[in-house]
Amino acid sequence: MNGKHLVKLGLEKKAIALAQTAAAARETAGLARDEILAELRAxxxxxxxxxxxxxxxxxxAELSAQQAARDALKGAELRAAPLPYPVWGQDLIEPGARSQMDVAMRLPVSRAGALMPDAHVGYGLPIGGVLATENAVIPYGVGxxxxxxxxxxxxxxxPGALHAEDGKALLxxxxxxxAGVAFDKRDRQDHEVLHEGTWQDQPLLRHLFEKAATQIGTSGSGNHFVEFGTFTLADADLGLEAGEYLAVLSHSGSRGFGAQVAGHFTTLAERRHPGLDPAAKKLAWLPLDxxxxxxxxxxxxxxxxxALANHDLIHARLARALNVQPLAQVRNSHNLAWEQEVGGQNLIVHRKGATPAEAGQLGLIPGSMADPGYVVRGLGNRDALGSASHGAGRVLGRKAAERTLAKKDVQAYLAARGVTLIxxxxxxxxxxxxxxxxxxARQGDLVDxxxxFTPQIVRMDTGSEDV
Known part of the structure; x- marks a missing residue:
């Protein structure tokens, strides 16, 4: 049997070679050409x-692999136009963040989305992006x-009872x-999260357990911080009387453990969708099933x-050092995905730099190392998928800030607000x-x-150029 007969079957080059080998074996067994062609069609x-x-x-096997590749390419086709989505604080948001959100809303698995007023460019989904998908989780949609x-x-x-030098020493x-920083072994604390059986359920988690156990109770670099400051409550709430209190505010995540989980599964997602439009490469998803x-x-x-355990231990250390028990605590995650009912469907809602703000839900929206942060209560806005901003949001990228901002101006800003920075x-x-x-001001319909919280003594990691 020659190759022309196989080309007419629609076989591709590698499959033709395999078909010729199989056909030769069937000819040796005594089958006629028409019988072999019938078998090949089957x-x-x-x-x-x-x-x-x-x-x-x-x-x-080759035909199955080719069909799987075609199915992956077909399933990775983006919509011609993004699904519509609401934007809060459009005047505050750079075009690049809008462009990234547009791409996310073109994914075939996307069903709804929203953009918060602190939004700015990130990897894949913009920071401040909220994205609901059907039966799909996007590692870079979480971050x-x-x-x-x-x-x-x-x-x-x-608030005035803690002097700046004492607060600095405590921090x-x-x-x-x-990156990679940990307490000395003798100073390390334990937490129930380290005793979960989940660590044994996957080879990756078993491999990363020691890293997580070593770094627990610590914070990363970048915009992570721990601060002493004044918490002002205008009306009785949180089980407290109105007034001013000393408070601790922290921003931290899952350290190197979380970063390696993100990298591992992003690679798997990208391999699953080899035909995905390059503009959406970092939005590759994994079917949840x-x-x-x-x-x-x-x-x-x-x-x-x-990540929440890290906060628990940070706050417990400082409260113990001050010989007090907290009167009230508020906490929330803002880089995670949740199963959530949206428009009558059970969807996966990714919040990448967005605060959960269901009706009555408490959350925290910080400012910067010298600007105030706020405890908020969600209003459960359906259009926002029950979300709000997670902070002020960047207006200058890291490199741009280093190029354009003068140290003396930043120091003056801190001094004018009485902030001690470490x-x-x-x-x-x-x-x-x-x-x-x-x-x-742009999200009054999302939170009250x-x-x-007004920062007074702030600790962060050292930057490429310290203030």
Whole structure:
């Protein structure tokens, strides 16, 4: 049998070679050309039926692989135009963030979305993006710092009772910042999250357990911080009387553990969608009902619990050092995905730099190293998928901030507000961020303000150029 007969069957180059080998074997067995062609058509029609063995097994495997590649390409086609989505604070949002959100809303798995007023360009989904998908989870829709979160502890101490030097000494002794940084083994604390059986459920989690156990109770670099400041409650709430209190506010995530989980599953997602438009490469998804999707979901939620455990230990150390018990605590994650009912469907809602704000839900929206943060109560806005901003949002990228901001101007800004800073780089200067008051003003239908935190003593990791 010559190649022309096989070309007419529609076989591709590699499949033709395998078909010729199989046809030669069938000719040796005494079959006529028409009989062999009939068998080859049957293999084409149902290659799975021939995978178990026999003369056509290799051809069947190749045809199955080709069909899987075509299915992946077809399933990865973007919509011609993005689904419509609401935007809060459009005047505050750079075009690049809108463009990224447009691409996300063209994904075939996307069903709804929203953009918060602190939005700016990120990897894949923009920071401040909220995206609801059907039976799909997007690792870069959650972000690299899985479970990045906030926590506030209100203490039974008057704000003026803690002097700057004492607060500085406490933060230097009881907090740690930076990539790979950990407490000395004798100072390390335990937490129930380290005793979960989940760590044994996947080889990746078993491999990363020691890293997580070593770094627990610490913070990363960038915009992570721990601060002492004044918490002002205008009306009785949170089980507290109106007034001013000393408080601790922290911003931290899942450390190197979460970052490696994100990297591992992003690679798997990208391999699953080789034909995905390059503009959406970092939005590659995992079907939630697939083995990889379920593994990511499990690891993501563990990283979220681990991130909150870091806050627990940071706040417990400082409260113990002050010999007090917190009067009230508020915390929330803002880099995570949740199962949520949206428009009558059970969807996966990704919040990449967005605060959950269901009706009555408490959350935290910080400003910057010298600007106030706020405790808020969600209003459950359906159009926003029950979300709000997670902070002020950047107006200058890190490199742009380092190029354009002068250290003396940043120091003057801090001094004018009475802020003592430990660490912190020019890339995290207040001038690199939008004004938090403007961001809040754009989301009055998403949250109500409960209380205000004014930073006084701030610790961050050292930057490329410290303030």
């Amino acid at each position: 293999v084409q029609a149902d290659p799975a039926a021939y995978l178990a063995g026999g003369v056509y097994a290799d051809l069947a 690299v710092d899985i479970g990045c979160s906030m926590m506030l502890s209100v203490l039974p101490v008057a 230097l002794k009881h907090t740690r910042f930076g 697939s083995e990889d999707g379920q593994a990511y979901w499990q690891a993501m939620n563990l990283a979220g619990r681990y 660490g912190g780089g020019i890339d995290e200067a207040p001038q690199a961020y939008k004004r938090i008051e403007e961001v809040l 303000v409960v209380g205000r």
